[in-house]
Amino acid sequence: xxxxxxxxxxxxxxxxxxxxxxxxxxxxxxxxxxxxxxxxxxxxxxxxxxxxxxxxxxxxxxxxxxxxxxxxxxxxxxxxxxxxxxxxxxxxxxxxxxxxxxxxxxxxxxxxxxxxxxxxxxxxxxxxxxxxxxxxxxxxxxxxxxxxxxxxxxxxxxxxxxxxxxxxxxxxxxxxxxxxxxxxxxxxxxxxxxxxxxxxxxxxxxxxxxxxxxxxx
Numbered sequence: 127x128x129x130x131x132x133x134x135x136x137x138x139x140x141x142x143x144x145x146x147x148x149x150x151x152x153x154x155x156x157x158x159x160x161x162x163x164x165x166x167x168x169x170x171x172x173x174x175x176x177x178x179x180x181x182x183x184x185x186x187x188x189x190x191x192x193x194x195x196x197x198x199x200x201x202x203x204x205x206x207x208x209x210x211x212x213x214x215x216x217x218x219x220x221x222x223x224x225x226x227x228x229x230x231x232x233x234x235x236x237x238x239x240x241x242x243x244x245x246x247x248x249x250x251x252x253x254x255x256x257x258x259x260x261x262x263x264x265x266x267x268x269x270x271x272x273x274x275x276x277x278x279x280x281x282x283x284x285x286x287x288x289x290x291x292x293x294x295x296x297x298x299x300x301x302x303x304x305x306x307x308x309x310x311x312x313x314x315x316x317x318x319x320x321x322x323x324x325x326x327x328x329x330x331x332x333x334x335x336x337x338x339x340x341x342x343x
Contacts (some may be wrong), residue, residue: 132155172230192250206242
């Protein structure tokens, strides 16, 4: 049996042998080709390219609309499409609410991945570009409640985000709900050793008048 060239497999779960070393080798080979997305079964691994890639344009969004995941190369849009189809019960399955978990270390691209996921869901639900922009423009306001500059990331979130999209029959996007769930680092104003921290939070502006009032009293 011929050995598959490294970096050519879209879904690593299809390899006859899979371990941590093989996963890293495959991801490195793909990354060198500017291929930042790789499946491991139902999981999508995304690597931050630290540069702009032309893989999120309108034509790309169209290719990942109501299609089979295996037909197109791995992409964040495919995850959005799979979740959307499962929510609708496409293919005879019962319609069910879906959950997508985005996890990774600081600077991995979690916030950008969430934006892309929402963008494609809005596209799939036949929402307008105006609606999409209104949704995405909410995020900078949320980030003002605790983002920081670190060695790895100039805009590192200091909290977890829970984003809920609700659809009515049609289906059209009906409700968008954002919730900041927890602080990643409770030591909000303490500079860590070896970390270039420039933390400024809108929380400071909200709380400082109360702190001044308390000190005067």
